[in-house]
Amino acid sequence: MARRDRTEHLIGLLLGTEEDWPRAFEELVRRLGPVPDASGRPHTLETERITIEPFDLRAVPRHDVVIDRLAYWYYVPREWLKKAALMDDVYLLNSPFTFQSMEKHAAYCAMIRLGLKVPPTWLVPYKHPVENARWAYTAAKYNLPFDLDSVAAEVGYPLFMKPYDGGAWVGVSRITNPDELHRAYDESGERLMHLQASVEGYDVFARSLTIGAETMVMNFRPDLPMHERYAVSHDFLSPSAGSEVLKISRLINAFFRWEFNSCESLVRGDSVHPIDYANACPDIAITSLHYYFPWAISALLKWTAFCAVSRRQPRLDLDTARYFDVADREDLSYSEKLSLYGDLAEEYFETARYQEFCATSLASLDSIVRDWVSSPDFDTLLVDTVRATYPSFEHDRFVAHFRGLIGLWVADNAAV
Numbered sequence: 001m002a003r004r005d006r007t008e009h010l011i012g013l014l015l016g017t018e019e020d021w022p023r024a025f026e027e028l029v030r031r032l033g034p035v036p037d038a039s040g041r042p043h044t045l046e047t048e049r050i051t052i053e054p055f056d057l058r059a060v061p062r063h064d065v066v067i068d069r070l071a072y073w074y075y076v077p078r079e080w081l082k083k084a085a086l087m088d089d090v091y092l093l094n095s096p097f098t099f100q101s102m103e104k105h106a107a108y109c110a111m112i113r114l115g116l117k118v119p120p121t122w123l124v125p126y127k128h129p130v131e132n133a134r135w136a137y138t139a140a141k142y143n144l145p146f147d148l149d150s151v152a153a154e155v156g157y158p159l160f161m162k163p164y165d166g167g168a169w170v171g172v173s174r175i176t177n178p179d180e181l182h183r184a185y186d187e188s189g190e191r192l193m194h195l196q197a198s199v200e201g202y203d204v205f206a207r208s209l210t211i212g213a214e215t216m217v218m219n220f221r222p223d224l225p226m227h228e229r230y231a232v233s234h235d236f237l238s239p240s241a242g243s244e245v246l247k248i249s250r251l252i253n254a255f256f257r258w259e260f261n262s263c264e265s266l267v268r269g270d271s272v273h274p275i276d277y278a279n280a281c282p283d284i285a286i287t288s289l290h291y292y293f294p295w296a297i298s299a300l301l302k303w304t305a306f307c308a309v310s311r312r313q314p315r316l317d318l319d320t321a322r323y324f325d326v327a328d329r330e331d332l333s334y335s336e337k338l339s340l341y342g343d344l345a346e347e348y349f350e351t352a353r354y355q356e357f358c359a360t361s362l363a364s365l366d367s368i369v370r371d372w373v374s375s376p377d378f379d380t381l382l383v384d385t386v387r388a389t390y391p392s393f394e395h396d397r398f399v400a401h402f403r404g405l406i407g408l409w410v411a412d413n414a415a416v
């Protein structure tokens with residue numbers, strides 16, 4: 001049966017080592033039951049953990065939606081995802097067509113053209129040559145010798161040296177003088193690096209997690225241990241900075257078609273500086289997100305249900321010209337541009353249709369989530385995850401810590 005006529009939808013989960021959110025997601029799909037579409041026809045959702053095996057390029061996948069957490073480092077599923085996107089219209093969170101070719105560096109380029117306040121950033125050639133028989137001849141002919149110190153002086157100290165496509169803080173260093181600069185560059189080896197001016201003395205590190213049409217802006221403290229990085233706080237940004245972080249996050253996600261992504265902005269006074277906007281496989285572990293975990297899992301379920309049941313069309317192509325038409329206008333101020341970008345982003349995410357779907361077809365979901373998060377079943381998930389994450393002498397302490405934060409979420413949401 002053609003996908004558009006189906007009322008049974010399979011959601012594939014492409015997973016690495018994680019157990020916590022997949023268990024949460026699978027349980028909530030079970031508890032949710034059939035979901036009516038706009039005409040009242042019931043649709044059923046099922047989940048499946050996808051296994052890796054040989055595949056026929058002409059085989060038709062059984063999945064309507066796939067949530068991918070693996071393809072950024074494992075290329076067999078990545079190539080399967082590309083086939084499923086190009087040939088079968090499977091809806092992907094995220095599509096490798098946007099995330100493998102458009103990473104941190106591409107996001108900086110787009111954001112600069114769109115007029116955002118990305119700190120001064122340069123790309124420098126590799127320290128060590130790429131392995132290729134043609135390198136010696138090409139480099140001798142075309143590689144200009146360059147003065148790393150003068151690039152750094154142009155960027156200004158202190159600065160950050162970090163991989164152009166980085167993640168997980170690998171190869172990131174803060175540099176305050178030429179000695180540190182040369183040491184870090186020598187160590188960078190075959191990694192391609194950016195030099196980026198440091199945003200010094202920022203007031204807030206805002207990390208925003210976007211899942212489809214929903215975004216949560218959180219107060220992030222990168223220097224603390226993982227379980228304390230996300231503070232539970234609600235009014236940590238001025239209304240204007242808060243709305244700017246939100247608009248920029250949604251803009252970049254809509255621009256690149258990233259539907260499951262976390263973005264990092266450093267906020268100094270009322271100025272918002274985006275520093276890392278490309279995280280294809282954002283951390284949503286219960287031991288990191290704690291209080292925000294129920295929100296993240298509900299948003300993931302709402303968005304996948306919306307995509308499957310309302311047959312949202314996956315898009316491989318970008319619409320850059322429409323954004324750049326706004327970006328390139330000289331008669332518009334920064335905030336006027338943000339507002340026009342906001343319209344494009346809401347159009348891409350079909351925010352109004354999504355909200356209508358949540359209010360009608362998923363009207364019971366919030367209370368299902370509340371009941372489940374307060375249940376012994378959820379507590380078992382929490383305890384299992386703590387046991388799998390921390391050494392045994394820390395189990396009691398962390399179980400108590402996370403129970404406290406989840407209890408706070410239950411209390412805050414019961415009050416609503």
Ligand SMILES: Nc1ncnc2c1ncn2[C@@H]1O[C@H](COP(=O)(O)OP(=O)(O)OP(=O)(O)O)[C@@H](O)[C@H]1O
Nearest residue numbers: 160166167168169170172196197198199222275276
């Ligand atoms: N321009 C900057 N100004 C100030 N701090 C910065 C800047 N760039 C990076 N940092 C700091 O370095 C950290 C790591 O940088 P970045 O996020 O770009 O790398 P990453 O490898 O993507 O890390 P992660 O996976 O933790 O997001 C940031 O969380 C921030 O604390």
Ligand SMILES: [Mg+2]
Nearest residue numbers: 168264275276
């Ligand atoms: Mg980062």
